[in-house]
Each structure stands twice: as structure tokens, then as C-alpha cells.
Amino acid sequence: MIKTEDGSKYSGKFAVGDDVLDGELTFSGRDTSLYLHSPEFFRPDANADRCIQGTLHDLTKVSLLECVAYPIPGTANSQTGSYNFTEVKPHFVLHGRELISPASNLIDAVRFIASDALSIFHDHDAFAHAIAPTPAQIRSLVTAYEKVAQRKVKIGDRPEIAFFTGKREIFEAQTAFGTISATNNPRSNIFSGASGVFIRNFVTTDVRFDEPVTFQTALEAAMVILQFLELIAGRRQNVDELFVEMKGGNDHPERLDVYWCNPLARKGHSNERAPQFSDIPVDAVREPEAFAQILTRWLERHETWKVARSRFSASFSEENCYDTDRLICAANMYDLLPGSAVPTDVELPADLILARDQCRTIFRALPDSSERSSVLGTLGRVGKSSLKRKARHRAVPIVEALGQRLPHLNEVIDCAIDCRNFFVHGGDARVDYVGRFFDTVPFLTDTLEFVFGASDLMEAGWDIVAWAKKGTTMSHPFGAYRASYSGHLSALNDALPTDRKLF
Structure with a gap:
């Protein structure tokens, strides 16, 4: 397996049109490139599907997808004569023991690791450290190890045992996208030694398709599911690892590692805080059936909701960064909802x-x-139906469930739309949104995002009442919104003119 750390370089042969060229592949994030050269003239853009396939000198097969190349190569002279060269920029590099082209329906499954997967799928009982193991317990393990190592092992007076229960599957759901699951994938150092031993877990989200699909279809499915996980985690997710699975030459499954040259990435903040597993609104580990049901229903209507959800995701991912553009985006997403989701x-x-x-x-x-x-x-x-009516309509189930915990929610929604209208159309604001920015715009933005995201989850089966009864460390925006609602409501009310006071 090749390494893809920044600066890693690999030489090989690459097919461009009818030519097989020498080249060097350099991994470097968005600057990843393939340098091609030949004594003969060639067209860098000869492959109409923008895919260049090759074999590295260690026999690893690579498929470079969505390549950007100049139509004409450069020329240069060396001591042995002139040659042609070019630099190609791929968007994806798939590497393994098989080649793949963009139009081929060969992908059986896609698998990825979301950056907050260990919080979203916090299976803390699957791994543990034995407390004060008995002599019999350690003797049983050591005896088994002695048979493998073929030597005697001395037992000390303070033995330690760490273990994985073997529970790999966290949940599984049959959805319109295929079979979706999350699994524990422990990685350990097989060979023991003086440096110690470890078991490190990586939770993968897997999508197994009913029929083989193209790479683009597989990637789009993964990104939709990632969008759902962002709602569950409360912030944008990075894709730490990405793989696809296809059938190889002997019908055996082959894994291709996917190097995404310029992936979507969460903006880092100095005060960034990872979500606590106790704040996750839907617990996939302790309630796998409920999680599977919510995910399944959420995906069922994604085709008609995808535009509005993409705007929600863009706004929600800004986390603690607020401006008027985010408020406008948060309001406008209600206008992008399908007719079935808003009042007649x-x-x-x-x-x-x-x-x-x-x-x-x-x-x-x-x-x-x-x-x-x-x-x-x-x-x-x-x-x-006006924008206010649409937003109020989406808040109906929330008001019915949490009206006492979130008083005047409908009036706050009206204030949010009024604020949006001022920054879009101008006119008499009657509220100093600039001077009282931090008393108004962040809270109004959070309200629009909370109503949109929470109502979407509720219609998929989320029990918001049970969630509201739990405590929160405020590491998820929903919990933070609920816990700070009263204080923000008072600050907003104080900023409103006398004839518009909420209480």
C-alpha cells in the first residue's frame, strides 16, 4: 500500500490516449499533481472522460479522476534531446489492485470515517480495561500466548488486561440508498514488544448498494449521509478516510483507497470543542433501531429536500461565526422547502x-x-404562503412539544424574518440590529436553524421530548440553544421597541 502523506512521490506508467507515458505522481492535498513527459508529442487532454489510469513501479494501480490538464504540453531541451511535458491536476486518486473509470458501474460499497464518528457512535462498552484482573485470568491468557510464542513468560504482580468485546456492528438500516451501517474497526499492533500494545478504534460508516454504481454515485451517497451525521454531531464533518469496494478479477471484493485532493473541510476555530457523546440527539449505540428508523425516513425524502438541506448545512456549519449573510441564508432555506413541508x-x-x-x-x-x-x-x-407562515408552520410540532421550555418561539421567528427582510430590502428597522448585533442576530439565526433541523428530525421520528429531559454540556448547538434560550430571549426583548415587546 502506498503512502499518501504530503510530498510522497511515485513513478510509473500512465495511459493518455493511445500513448503510455512515464510520469511521477505527487500527493500534496489540493496541489496533488501528475507530471508526465515523453520524447514524442502527446495531448494531455486526450482522455475524454478526464480519467488517467496508470501502474506505479510497485505495481499499485492508480485511477486519477476529474483531471484538469492543458490541451498542449510544454517543450524543453536536455542533453539528450528535446521532450514534451505537462502537469495534470486530479480531483481524486483511487489506488489499489484494480483500475476504474468514471462511467463504470463497478462500485458495490463506499466506506468513510467521519471526523466525529467516535462521538456520534460512542460505543464505550465495546472497549475496556480490566480492573484488578485475577491471577487465573492473566494465567489463562499467558498460557495461550506461550503456546503461540513457544516460550515461557513470567507473570508479575501487577498485570493489566485491555480488551475489545468483539462487537463490531453498531447499527444497520435498509434505506433507499442501500444498506447503511456503522461498525467498530479496531486496529492494534499484532506483534507485542517492550514498547507496549494498543487497541485503537475507528468507526466507519458503510453504504452497500443494491446494484453496482459509478464512483460519482457512490460519492454522492456518502456525502448525503455525511450531511445527516453533521446534523447529529452539530457541526461540519471532515472525511478522515474514504474507500470504495468493487469486485476484482476473480470476483473477490477489492478495496480501493480514495485520496480526495481538495475535500470539504471544517473551518478550524481556536475555541473549537468536539461534541460530547451525551449531547448527541440520537443515540445509535443504545438505540440502534431508533437511529436506523430516523436515518431511513430522513433519506426517503432527501430528493425533494436536498436544496433546502444544502442551505441549512452551509449555515449550520458556520458554528459560532455569525453575520447577516448567515441570517439571510437561514431564513431563505424555508422558501426552498417542497410544497408538502409548508402550509398551503x-x-x-x-x-x-x-x-x-x-x-x-x-x-x-x-x-x-x-x-x-x-x-x-x-x-x-x-x-x-409567506416566509413567516412557512417558518411558523415548521415550528408547530416543536411548540406543541416544548412550548413551556421555549416560550414565545413563534414571536422570535417573526423577529428573525423581520431582521432578514431589513437586511435584504432595507427600510425602517425599528430595531438597532447593528448596535445590538450580539443581542439579536446570533439568537435569531440559531432560532431559524434550530426550527429547521429539529422539525426535520422530528418528522423522521426523533423524540424531542425525551431529548429535552436530558442534561446538556452545550457541545451540540441544539442543547446550547435550549439551555441559553431564556437569557437570549430576555436580551432580544430588551432590544425591541416598546410596542413590540414580547413580555
Whole structure:
């Protein structure tokens, strides 16, 4: 297996069009590159699928996907003559014992490690350290080891035993994406020695497809599931490791390691705090059936929700960084929800319908202008569900479940939309959003994000009442929002004008 640390270089032969060229692959994050050279002219962009396949000198097969290359190579002279060269930038490098092309439906499974996987899937009873092991316990283990090592081992007066219970599967769900599961994958030093022994666990999330798919389809599935895990963890996830599985030449499964040259990455903050397992809203270890059910239902409607969820993810991932753009994004995602998730249009009285239609006829007869288009657009929205109504509608199950814990939630939502409207359209704010920024904008943003994310989970089966009864260390945004709601509500109320006070 090749190493992919920054600066690692590997030479090999690479197929470009009808040519097989000498090249050097350098791993360096977003600067990862393939340097190709040949005494003969070649076209770096000869592969229409933007995939370059090759074999390194250690016989590792590599497939470089989504390559960016100049159409014409450079030329240079050496002591032995002239040669052509170019540098290719791939987005992904898949390496292992098989080659793969972008259009091939060969991927049976995709597996990845999310950066907060050990918090999301905190299976703390699967690994333990035996407290005060008895002489019989240590003697049994040592006797078995002596048979393998073929030598006697002396037992001291303070033995220690660390163990893994063997429980690998954490949960499994049959979903529209395929079979999704999370598993414990302990790694240990097989050979003991004076430096000691260890068992280190890595929790992988696996997707096994019903039928083989392309690499792009596998990657998209992994990213959707990662988006769900970000909601569960309360922050954006880095992909620490990524693999795909395909059938090899003898129908045996082959693993290809995926090197993502420029992956999505969480912004680091000096006060960054990892989520505590006790704050995770859905416990996959102690309630695997509930977790599987929520994930399954969440995925069932992703196709119609994906645009709104992508905006939520972009806003939610900013964590403790707030500005007006984030507030606007958090409000606008309600307009991107499918019709089934928001209230129906308002039923207008006949006289209002007549007035709207007459105005529309008058303005349509006028010459085209931005003002005319603006008025027609406004007339077209008459009777449509407003942004406030959509956000309030999403909050209904939350108010029903936690109304006493989150008083005036609907009024806070109205304030959030008013704030958004001011920063989008201008006008008379009646609230000093700049001078009282920290009393208004962060809390209003958190409210819109909490209502969106919590209601989405609730409709998938999340028990928010049971969650609200638990304590919190505030390492998850939902718990922090619940715990600090009263104080933030008072600060917001203080910033509002007298005639708009909440209490």
C-alpha cells in the first residue's frame, strides 16, 4: 500500500490516449499533481472522460479522476534531446489492485470515517480495561500466548488486561440508498514488544448498494449521509478516510483507497470543542433501531429536500461565526422547502381575487420595466404562503412539544424574518440590529436553524421530548440553544421597541 502523506512521490506508467507515458505522481492535498513527459508529442487532454489510469513501479494501480490538464504540453531541451511535458491536476486518486473509470458501474460499497464518528457512535462498552484482573485470568491468557510464542513468560504482580468485546456492528438500516451501517474497526499492533500494545478504534460508516454504481454515485451517497451525521454531531464533518469496494478479477471484493485532493473541510476555530457523546440527539449505540428508523425516513425524502438541506448545512456549519449573510441564508432555506413541508396557499376572498387580477391586467399592458416586473411579481405572490407562515408552520410540532421550555418561539421567528427582510430590502428597522448585533442576530439565526433541523428530525421520528429531559454540556448547538434560550430571549426583548415587546 502506498503512502499518501504530503510530498510522497511515485513513478510509473500512465495511459493518455493511445500513448503510455512515464510520469511521477505527487500527493500534496489540493496541489496533488501528475507530471508526465515523453520524447514524442502527446495531448494531455486526450482522455475524454478526464480519467488517467496508470501502474506505479510497485505495481499499485492508480485511477486519477476529474483531471484538469492543458490541451498542449510544454517543450524543453536536455542533453539528450528535446521532450514534451505537462502537469495534470486530479480531483481524486483511487489506488489499489484494480483500475476504474468514471462511467463504470463497478462500485458495490463506499466506506468513510467521519471526523466525529467516535462521538456520534460512542460505543464505550465495546472497549475496556480490566480492573484488578485475577491471577487465573492473566494465567489463562499467558498460557495461550506461550503456546503461540513457544516460550515461557513470567507473570508479575501487577498485570493489566485491555480488551475489545468483539462487537463490531453498531447499527444497520435498509434505506433507499442501500444498506447503511456503522461498525467498530479496531486496529492494534499484532506483534507485542517492550514498547507496549494498543487497541485503537475507528468507526466507519458503510453504504452497500443494491446494484453496482459509478464512483460519482457512490460519492454522492456518502456525502448525503455525511450531511445527516453533521446534523447529529452539530457541526461540519471532515472525511478522515474514504474507500470504495468493487469486485476484482476473480470476483473477490477489492478495496480501493480514495485520496480526495481538495475535500470539504471544517473551518478550524481556536475555541473549537468536539461534541460530547451525551449531547448527541440520537443515540445509535443504545438505540440502534431508533437511529436506523430516523436515518431511513430522513433519506426517503432527501430528493425533494436536498436544496433546502444544502442551505441549512452551509449555515449550520458556520458554528459560532455569525453575520447577516448567515441570517439571510437561514431564513431563505424555508422558501426552498417542497410544497408538502409548508402550509398551503391562503384562500382569498372573491373581491381580493378580482382586484389582483384587474391590477395584473393593467400592469401587463404597460411597457416592460423593472418597476412593472416588480409589481407583477408582488401580485403573483398574493395568496402564497409567506416566509413567516412557512417558518411558523415548521415550528408547530416543536411548540406543541416544548412550548413551556421555549416560550414565545413563534414571536422570535417573526423577529428573525423581520431582521432578514431589513437586511435584504432595507427600510425602517425599528430595531438597532447593528448596535445590538450580539443581542439579536446570533439568537435569531440559531432560532431559524434550530426550527429547521429539529422539525426535520422530528418528522423522521426523533423524540424531542425525551431529548429535552436530558442534561446538556452545550457541545451540540441544539442543547446550547435550549439551555441559553431564556437569557437570549430576555436580551432580544430588551432590544425591541416598546410596542413590540414580547413580555
